[in-house]
Amino acid sequence: GAGVSQSPSNKVTEKGKDVELRCDPISGHTALYWYRQSLGQGLEFLIYFQGNSAPDKSGLPSDRFSAERTGGSVSTLTIQRTQQEDSAVYLCASKRASLNEQFFGPGTRLTVL
Amino acid sequence: DAKTTQPNSMESNEEEPVHLPCNHSTISGTDYIHWYRQLPSQGPEYVIHGLTSNVNNRMASLAIAEDRKSSTLILHRATLRDAAVYYCILRANLGGKLIFGQGTELSVKP
Numbered sequence: 695g696a697g698v699s700q701s702p703s704n705k706v707t708e709k710g711k712d713v714e715l716r717c718d719p720i721s722g723h724t725a726l727y728w729y730r731q732s733l734g735q736g737l738e739f740l741i742y743f744q745g746n747s748a749p750d751k752s753g754l755p756s757d758r759f760s761a762e763r764t765g766g767s768v769s770t771l772t773i774q775r776t777q778q779e780d781s782a783v784y785l786c787a788s789k790r791a792s793l794n795e796q797f798f799g800p801g802t803r804l805t806v807l
Numbered sequence: 808d809a810k811t812t813q814p815n816s817m818e819s820n821e822e823e824p825v826h827l828p829c830n831h832s833t834i835s836g837t838d839y840i841h842w843y844r845q846l847p848s849q850g851p852e853y854v855i856h857g858l859t860s861n862v863n864n865r866m867a868s869l870a871i872a873e874d875r876k877s878s879t880l881i882l883h884r885a886t887l888r889d890a891a892v893y894y895c896i897l898r899a900n901l902g903g904k905l906i907f908g909q910g911t912e913l914s915v916k917p
Contacts, residue, residue: 698850727904737851737894737907750904785850794841796905798850 696720698799700786706805707776715771715802719788726769727789727796728761732782740784743769744791776806811895816912819885827880827911829895834875837899842869842880844891845910851894854880890915 728740739753787796842854
């Protein structure tokens with residue numbers, strides 16, 4: 695079946711612009727996660743949605759970052775007033791509530807000039 | 808989540824077994840041990856997880872020390888496609904986020 699999909703695959707933007715990154719999780723997966731991986735750095739947790747519960751936003755680096763998940767499915771990560779340090783690969787993952795395995799998408803490579 | 812320690816890099820020859828170690832001396836009784844790997848230019852993928860007993864699946868085996876302070880991921884016959892960064896992660900519950908360390912970069916020589 696279809697895996698986690700993310701769009702766009704690549705995004706180049708200018709410093710100060712807002713960007714939106716989209717994640718389509720696997721159908722039936724109630725948990726959705728956002729991570730990012732900066733060049734040469736490890737993977738960093740950003741935010742986690744589980745069903746109708748309040749999201750775990752503990753990993754968001756600043757108030758310029760926000761995310762929403764509409765209808766318990768698609769999620770959008772928004773970065774306002776982008777900075778060069780926001781350049782990274784942004785990864786989305788989804789999971790069935792009762793299982794351990796997170797399924798990752800291919801990521802969106804964001805470059806802020 | 809408790810901290811894990813892994814070697815930065817390891818090398819293996821193709822078709823030979825590979826043992827990837829992970830130390831987690833501060834593990835708590837409710838922490839599950841998870842392994843993920845990240846192939847070049849791809850998102851991470853789940854490999855295996857366990858709590859106390861050794862585990863086997865189609866990808867690998869997980870050997871857990873009796874005191875649970877360390878574990879070893881075993882790839883029985885390494886292939887070139889197994890070259891990746893392998894992450895050992897502790898997580899206390901099913902739903903929680905994954906906290907990735909630096910992982911072990913495995914290279915496989917033909």
